[in-house]
Amino acid sequence: MPERDSDAVLCRRAAGGDRGAFRLLVESHEKRLRAFLSQLAGPDLGDELAQETFLKAWRSLPGFRGEAQFASWLCAIGWRLFVDHKRRQRSEGRKLTVAAELAETVQAPTAGERLDLARALAALDPVERAALVLCEGHGWSHGEAAQILRIPLGTLKSAVRRAKQKCREQLT
Amino acid sequence: MNDMDDTALDRLLSEALAPPERAADRGFVVRVERAVAEAERYRRWRAALVRQLAGEALALAAVAGSLLFIAQAPPVRDALEKAPGLGWSALLALFLFWMLVRGRGGVRA
Numbered sequence: 001m002p003e004r005d006s007d008a009v010l011c012r013r014a015a016g017g018d019r020g021a022f023r024l025l026v027e028s029h030e031k032r033l034r035a036f037l038s039q040l041a042g043p044d045l046g047d048e049l050a051q052e053t054f055l056k057a058w059r060s061l062p063g064f065r066g067e068a069q070f071a072s073w074l075c076a077i078g079w080r081l082f083v084d085h086k087r088r089q090r091s092e093g094r095k096l097t098v099a100a101e102l103a104e105t106v107q108a109p110t111a112g113e114r115l116d117l118a119r120a121l122a123a124l125d126p127v128e129r130a131a132l133v134l135c136e137g138h139g140w141s142h143g144e145a146a147q148i149l150r151i152p153l154g155t156l157k158s159a160v161r162r163a164k165q166k167c168r169e170q171l172t
Numbered sequence: 173m174n175d176m177d178d179t180a181l182d183r184l185l186s187e188a189l190a191p192p193e194r195a196a197d198r199g200f201v202v203r204v205e206r207a208v209a210e211a212e213r214y215r216r217w218r219a220a221l222v223r224q225l226a227g228e229a230l231a232l233a234a235v236a237g238s239l240l241f242i243a244q245a246p247p248v249r250d251a252l253e254k255a256p257g258l259g260w261s262a263l264l265a266l267f268l269f270w271m272l273v274r275g276r277g278g279v280r281a
Contacts, residue, residue, distance in 0.1 A: 010202055015281075019205070019209075019212075020207060022208065023201060023205060026194070026196075026200075026201050026204050026205075027196040030197060030200055030201065031191050031192065031194065031196065031197070032191045034197075034200070035190075035191035035192060036191075039189060046202070050200075051200070051203060052203055052209060054204045054208075054209050055204070055208060055211055058208050058211065059211065069263075082280075097253065117184065117185075117188050132185065132189065133189050136182065136185040136186055136189055137186060137188070137189020137190050137191070138189070138190070138191060143190060164181060164185070167181065167185065168181055171181070171184075
């Protein structure tokens with residue numbers, strides 16, 4: 001079996017219009033991106049945003065210089081789309097729906113914990129939730145997560161600390 | 173759940189928030205591929221439209237320039253002074269001809 005091309009090679013090919021290469025990138029990154037966006041926006045909207053993210057990535061690939069990892073670049077696009085979406089839609093009713101949908105997304109060990117954690121996450125500010133998901137769930141370093149969310153490192157660390165504190169208070 | 177310590181909270185969070193362990197979702201990949209194909213089709217159509225409009229604008233400018241030049245010629249100027257409606261009729265005929273040509277060769281999505 002031939003060795004799979006790296007993201008950098010696939011990005012170069014996709015930037016030149018190779019849709020097959022882009023398909024391979026989608027296959028290898030959709031799981032993480034959809035998980036991230038679902039944890040922010042709920043599964044349905046998360047999937048919509050993920051599709052939009054890939055589309056935007058396809059259009060922007062010629063300008064992607066490869067300074068960041070493709071995965072973090074993708075997450076950053078997804079995050080900006082989510083923030084834009086939130087700006088457009090600031091109704092209390094929608095917030096409640098997202099909180100309910102988050103309960104389906106969070107996959108903690110037991111049903112009780114799952115519900116508690118979903119409530120705790122839904123109560124978080126979007127930046128806190130995103131910071132927590134990226135650093136605690138997806139294994140990004142604080143520096144990488146700060147780049148993805150385009151916030152200073154200190155702000156990111158505070159957001160993670162606050163999010164964990166809020167979760168602890170909700171869960172105890 | 174009482175007095176959760178840092179280690180237990182970290183473990184709970186990393187288990188709950190980790191991306192799922194599964195193979196790529198073919199349905200989603202196909203949806204993205206279709207969206208990309210559609211976006212490419214639209215991009216090509218738009219580029220063709222811009223090229224066509226630019227070409228038409230250039231052609232119109234050339235025709236207008238030629239007409240102005242011809243209208244400066246003494247016999248044509250005299251004829252236009254005697255019958256001003258002649259110039260407008262010629263312009264209208266030219267416009268209709270251009271519309272006919274444009275309608276046949278338009279860009280399709």
